[in-house]
Amino acid sequence: MGLGAVVVLTVERETGVYAGKDGQQKPLVVQPLGCVDVMGRPMVERTIDHLRDAGVGKVTLLTSKDIVRNCPSIANRLDQVKVKFVDDPGSAVNEVLNRYAEEGIEHAFVLAENVYAETDLLDFVYFHREAKKGITRAFDHEGPLDLWVVDCDRYSRFDLEKMGASDGDAASYFIAGYVRRLLHPGDLRAIIADSLGGVCAMRPSGQEVRPGIWVDEGAEIDRRARIVAPAYIGCNSKVREDALVTRCSSVERDCCIDFGTIVEDSSILANTRVGIWLDVRHAVASGNKLVSLKHDVLLEIADPNVMRFNSMLAKEEGKDRSESRERVVQPVVSKIKPETAPETWQLGANLIQG
């Protein structure tokens, strides 16, 4: 039984768009939330790994050039995935399914990047075969999910939009496990809190340096900073003195939490610098934008001393960036080395002599 998968990652399905109470449409991030780093890795990468683990041989990612331009890390990481740039994902899915059929692949998963589901995918395929329908759609207790299994040869006219409206001839597969739709920055917070709290199987990248505290490579945590478990500090991020990161908070890669700032029940997305003596609570921050989940509002901070993209600092400092790069490469974990025996005293070799 050959298995394939088509992951749809399009601008139309952009989930980073945030709609406030007054109907404002402002994006927190320019890329879909599935492409945003969540505890070290984007969700789409985790989804593809999940498919690989289930024995899916061929994975095709349908996306647009704009998305890849906005998140180059995706293209670099998905080296074993065929990336196809499309304008109309609906027709492109059919093309891929036809090609799979020609290659002898019987069944394929078709899924959107905004769904994270922890389920036995093989069981899903077996259910689909038993149901003897051309297509089977996954459901959870909240309703239909953008996750299907299709027969590549029998269901060559897959309509992505129509499937959302009516599933007359489709079988339904109920997922009882952990499911999260990534439609709002609040969903991002929820999945991070669930992961750090052990509610779902997703684990942060990096090492668990203390119970519940995950630190990725190159992260620098000042001795006077406090990290309260569960929490995640990403690659090359800095937590300065007197800062506090607590209550299921995550600080993604290349961030800086400056002196005395509190990050509580919040997620700081990659490449964000949070200024000194601030309270970031119940929020998701990216660059100079912050979504307050408590007040359901998106703030755009004009003052770069308060919040900004970390790269802005690098441009301003110029030379300092290269120096700091050279300086900060060792992971925190490796810094905690076991004490070795002191070298033997040699007369004349030591700088301090009586």
Add this chain to the structure above:
Amino acid sequence: MNPSYPVVVMEVPGSLNNLEGQAFFQELQPLLETDRPRIVLDCSQLQHVDSAGIEILLHCIEEAMKRDGDVKLAAVLPAPVAILELMRVDRLFEIFDTVEEATRSFHAVAQPETPQTLPWYSADYRFGEAKAS
């Protein structure tokens, strides 16, 4: 605070940045220089506030407190509240949902925190209870 002092309600402009904040403060300054100023800032129009605006609000409350007065905020929209919280300034101000509530709060007479007790030399005074309390 004596409830006979008048409460002044002042509307904050839609944007409180360095330029508009200075103009707003100049308008407010004579009121802040009165004896025990009691000011309610109606923030229902306030959409944008930056760090310069926050500084002006802090300057207002500083001036009011110097003269044993207070500045209270009313009808603050979610975005400015989130900014105040981010900058850790929200706890310095009393924030009310409406201007009426904020005005009323100035007139509320505080109840005595500790109940009146009998003097120690009174015949009905019981030492054990006094110690326990």
